[in-house]
Amino acid sequence: MNQFQVLLFARYAELLGSAQVEVNLPSGATAADLIHALRQLPGGDLLPPTPFLVMNHAQVRAGQQLDPSAELALLPPLAGG
Amino acid sequence: MNQFQVLLFARYAELLGSAQVEVNLPSGATAADLIHALRQLPGGDLLPPTPFLVMNHAQVRAGQQLDPSAELALLPPLAGG
């Protein structure tokens, strides 16, 4: 198992009650696995099915494997400008 | 005969040596008549054949009759902005 730290922002941080969560997943876990696990957390049921996940500031696709040493973050719809 | 006062600007004022000239023309004179007369003045030979003439701030076409009581001005190519 690997431990993944995931940063949460704005509405997603409110939904899960924290700006950062830890998730344990088997090694080789993909973005889709992580999002599935996040949606099981209290409040996570209100996350969209395919939220915008970034790894080291770059978008990750659903089937992509996650690097446990990378910085992961789940981004609500952007509203800058 | 009517006396027409014509304002000159920028390069045209330099060519004719004055910011304003007076021209006497028969009543009923047109813009083309005025420009012909201006080109006979000292330095006027360097005016273009169809310079931009305005009467009360509005462009005048060659065949249009001039109003002796209106404000006439001959405008070099614009270069604002």
Added chain:
Amino acid sequence: MIRVRFLSQVPLELTPLIDSVTAPDRGAVATFAGLVRNHHAGREVTALAYSAYEPMAEQVCQEIVRETEASWPVRIALQHRLGDVPIGEAAVLVVASSAHRAAAFDAVRMVIDAVKSRVPIWKRERYADGSEAWVDPTAPEGVTPVRENR
């Protein structure tokens, strides 16, 4: 390399940003300022706060500036405000300077479009009735109501 700070907790000022990219051979300066409005999606907005995923936002702003300067003969300056922003103050400023105005206009548009679509920044609005919502351009009503922590 000097690290440019694109995010600011203090009021943005256009004049120093313009001065940072103008030069005697670049006479055309186009700018865009996005000011905080007092209404959104039909509701009266009384207060507003921006937050960001700051390291990524800085990086993406840097990328946008570099891409734009590589695509047009321009110099770009960009700043985005964070934290509480009063109505009427600037949330974002973009400046493009160029030798000719067409490139400056095009570049400013490209930058502001890219900021809106790519920089991880979020906006929380408070309304005249005391309720709050997250601005969400993907939502049918443009906002998602705030859900208190459980």
Added chain:
Amino acid sequence: MIRVRFLSQVPLELTPLIDSVTAPDRGAVATFAGLVRNHHAGREVTALAYSAYEPMAEQVCQEIVRETEASWPVRIALQHRLGDVPIGEAAVLVVASSAHRAAAFDAVRMVIDAVKSRVPIWKRERYADGSEAWVDPTAPEGVTPVRENR
């Protein structure tokens, strides 16, 4: 009606011009500044002076602002400098404020294009070699040499 002065003998300032057209319900502000460049048509420019047919220039600027405000949901501010203008200072400023940015961008472009094509203003340049010329966008070389009075 308050008479707006579009022509200025003193340095132009962008901030008060922006403030004159912004409002809490108009969050998008696009601007254009035309600064005096140190080169033109391949020559080094050291000094520059603008002159105008002032009553007509004021009237045409007013018309341009009104036409633009009638064509887009914008408020427009416009100023043009006259007299000697040092390199790097603004010759012209245009501001458009709107509820949405597309209209503000389009309006600024429309105004600056109209200023260049319709307002009776002239520009005399002095070059590093001491010679002078009138800027003439219709001339093949972009300028017409100054001819001294006879």
